[in-house]
Amino acid sequence: MSALDWGVLGVYLVAILAVGVWAGRGNRRIDDFFLAGREMRWWAVGLSVMATQISAITFVGTTGQAYTDGLRFVTTYYGLPIAMVVLCLTFVPFFYRARVFTAYEYLERRFDGRARTLTSLLFLLSRGLSVGVTLYAPSLVMSVVLGWSEPATILLMGLSTVAYVLYGGNRSVIWTDVVQMGIIWFGILVCLGVAVFQLPEHFGLRDGLALAQAAGRLNSTDLSLDPTRPYTLWTGLIGGTFLALAYFGTDQSQVQRYLAGASLKQSRLALLFNAFLKVPMQFLILLTGVLVFVFYHFHPAPLLWNQVELKRLEQRADPQRLAGILDRYDGAQASREAAARLFALQRSQGRAPELEPLRRAQATLDGARAEAVAEVERLSGKSYNDTNYIFPSYILAHLPRGLAGLVIAVIFAAAMSTLSGEFNSLATATMIDFYRRFVRADGGEAHDLLMSRVFTAAWGGFACLVALQAGRLGSAIEVVNKFGSYFYGPILGIFLLATLTRASSDGAFWGLLSGFVTVLGLAFGTQVQWLWWIPAGAFTVVGVGLLITTLTARAEGSPAP
Amino acid sequence: MQGDQDQDDQPPLLGSWPRLYLAALLSALLVMALIAAFSAERW
Numbered sequence: 001m002s003a004l005d006w007g008v009l010g011v012y013l014v015a016i017l018a019v020g021v022w023a024g025r026g027n028r029r030i031d032d033f034f035l036a037g038r039e040m041r042w043w044a045v046g047l048s049v050m051a052t053q054i055s056a057i058t059f060v061g062t063t064g065q066a067y068t069d070g071l072r073f074v075t076t077y078y079g080l081p082i083a084m085v086v087l088c089l090t091f092v093p094f095f096y097r098a099r100v101f102t103a104y105e106y107l108e109r110r111f112d113g114r115a116r117t118l119t120s121l122l123f124l125l126s127r128g129l130s131v132g133v134t135l136y137a138p139s140l141v142m143s144v145v146l147g148w149s150e151p152a153t154i155l156l157m158g159l160s161t162v163a164y165v166l167y168g169g170n171r172s173v174i175w176t177d178v179v180q181m182g183i184i185w186f187g188i189l190v191c192l193g194v195a196v197f198q199l200p201e202h203f204g205l206r207d208g209l210a211l212a213q214a215a216g217r218l219n220s221t222d223l224s225l226d227p228t229r230p231y232t233l234w235t236g237l238i239g240g241t242f243l244a245l246a247y248f249g250t251d252q253s254q255v256q257r258y259l260a261g262a263s264l265k266q267s268r269l270a271l272l273f274n275a276f277l278k279v280p281m282q283f284l285i286l287l288t289g290v291l292v293f294v295f296y297h298f299h300p301a302p303l304l305w306n307q308v309e310l311k312r313l314e315q316r317a318d319p320q321r322l323a324g325i326l327d328r329y330d331g332a333q334a335s336r337e338a339a340a341r342l343f344a345l346q347r348s349q350g351r352a353p354e355l356e357p358l359r360r361a362q363a364t365l366d367g368a369r370a371e372a373v374a375e376v377e378r379l380s381g382k383s384y385n386d387t388n389y390i391f392p393s394y395i396l397a398h399l400p401r402g403l404a405g406l407v408i409a410v411i412f413a414a415a416m417s418t419l420s421g422e423f424n425s426l427a428t429a430t431m432i433d434f435y436r437r438f439v440r441a442d443g444g445e446a447h448d449l450l451m452s453r454v455f456t457a458a459w460g461g462f463a464c465l466v467a468l469q470a471g472r473l474g475s476a477i478e479v480v481n482k483f484g485s486y487f488y489g490p491i492l493g494i495f496l497l498a499t500l501t502r503a504s505s506d507g508a509f510w511g512l513l514s515g516f517v518t519v520l521g522l523a524f525g526t527q528v529q530w531l532w533w534i535p536a537g538a539f540t541v542v543g544v545g546l547l548i549t550t551l552t553a554r555a556e557g558s559p560a561p
Numbered sequence: 562m563q564g565d566q567d568q569d570d571q572p573p574l575l576g577s578w579p580r581l582y583l584a585a586l587l588s589a590l591l592v593m594a595l596i597a598a599f600s601a602e603r604w
Contacts, residue, residue, distance in 0.1 A: 084585065085582045213600075213604050268578070272585050275589065
């Protein structure tokens with residue numbers, strides 16, 4: 001990166017700390033610290049909800065996903081607007097009117113303390129472990145592409161975020177999220193503009209899209225009914241709706257954002273704002289990845305996107321074998337470029353372009369890369385995936401000076417906006433659902449505020465520790481990352497029971513356990529895609545919960561729910 | 562007070578919540594249709 005890029009990144013970090021400190025001044029009570037005094041406007045809460053959801057890995061991973069697989073991933077978000085409307089009608093009014101700090105607090109009022117403790121504990125376990133991964137994943141990518149040490153990147157991202165959340169609580173989280181979301185939107189539009197601008201002379205946007213289409217990168221709608229296939233329309237509409245219901249309706253990192261709304265109306269509008277903007281935003285991010293794919297038809301792409309692994313391969317692989325792979329790869333790149341130029345020429349002459357040379361070159365290119373990946377995996381004994389490195393590598397190698405720094409700042413913004421919401425919500429659940437119930441209920445405002453800050457610092461420190469150790473965890477890191485997906489369905493089910501039925505607390509408890517068993521059975525006994533686990537888990541909880549409530553009501557001679 | 566609360570609960574656009582929810586769902590449907598049309602277009 002040039003000095004100008006470093007300057008842009010530095011200005012971003014200083015500005016975000018300044019906004020965090022400015023916004024968070026004057027916290028007197030934990031209402032201020034955790035719920036921003038319940039006075040936020042819908043557009044600020046809405047942007048904060050979006051910023052919390054879009055992590056750095058969502059940003060760089062989605063563009064990489066589009067580069068390798070096209071637009072299909074967008075269907076994962078198709079259920080989100082439906083979920084936003086359902087939440088506005090169901091959970092949000094219940095949470096808002098109950099004046100709760102955490103979603104789990106509502107469950108105690110509706111059922112009993114067991115439901116609250118168990119769901120809050122599961123949130124702390126799953127989110128507490130995954131926040132380390134949320135910090136580690138972008139830090140790893142940034143350390144490779146920027147050449148920094150992993151600990152330096154982890155500590156810069158982690159500690160700067162902890163600093164402003166610790167000082168200003170949810171107000172700082174929301175206002176920095178607003179700024180970060182503005183930077184992210186600006187960055188997306190800049191990337192899209194640059195990707196279009198960088199197309200070669202006499203090669204227009206329509207040519208680029210036609211080329212992407214010929215390579216299958218514009219496919220967005222898979223109508224397959226096979227539940228083992230990812231990113232089908234049905235997975236997106238049904239599984240995606242339940243995923244969004246679970247994430248936005250029961251995950252404290254999101255619930256806490258809209259509980260800060262100045263009124264029920266403001267909270268509902270914040271979610272609807274998300275419903276309007278989220279799918280177009282994800283589409284634009286994916287489209288940027290597709291245009292980067294087109295760009296690399298005319299510029300040499302590295303054999304592996306992770307430069308550290310590429311250097312390791314060059315040092316450890318059999319030189320003759322590697323030279324053979326590189327020869328095939330470079331030859332295929334040259335053939336693909338020639339085929340792409342011929343493709344554009346034929347289109348400009350009004351002729352049907354030949355697709356076969358393009359497809360042949362792409363197949364040779366993919367084959368040579370697959371050989372290199374197999375060699376990396378054989379030498380390291382680990383699986384290798386460099387999708388997350390594609391976009392940052394493109395930014396640093398091909399974006400003009402200053403803009404590269406801006407887009408790196410966007411990646412930092414995406415990471416920090418997610419981390420801040422998670423630190424704040426983990427501290428809230430610890431303080432409200434555990435400390436004030438089991439340790440000290442009458443500490444007074446000053447004590448509670450102090451302890452809230454202590455828990456924020458503790459979760460921030462824990463996230464940094466997990467991230468610093470993550471490289472040594474190997475495949476355990478994938479387990480940690482997937483941990484939350486086992487619980488989303490059952491926890492959603494218990495909230496559906498609480499808000500939509502008159503189920504008893506025993507029904508809720510046994511329903512929840514049955515939901516866990518169902519999800520674990522699907523996860524470890526079948527090939528069904530994980531998005532389907534959520535509706536399966538939720539329906540099991542509701543079904544078993546209502547059945548047990550009915551049976552116990554009959555046994556006791558009281559009316560059924 | 563109740564009146565104030567009702568007033569506060571009205572959405573700023575389209576007059577009522579059901580209309581606003583319908584607008585959100587229709588806009589999502591429109592975006593999905595546009596994305597499908599974008600994919601299917603012969604560029």
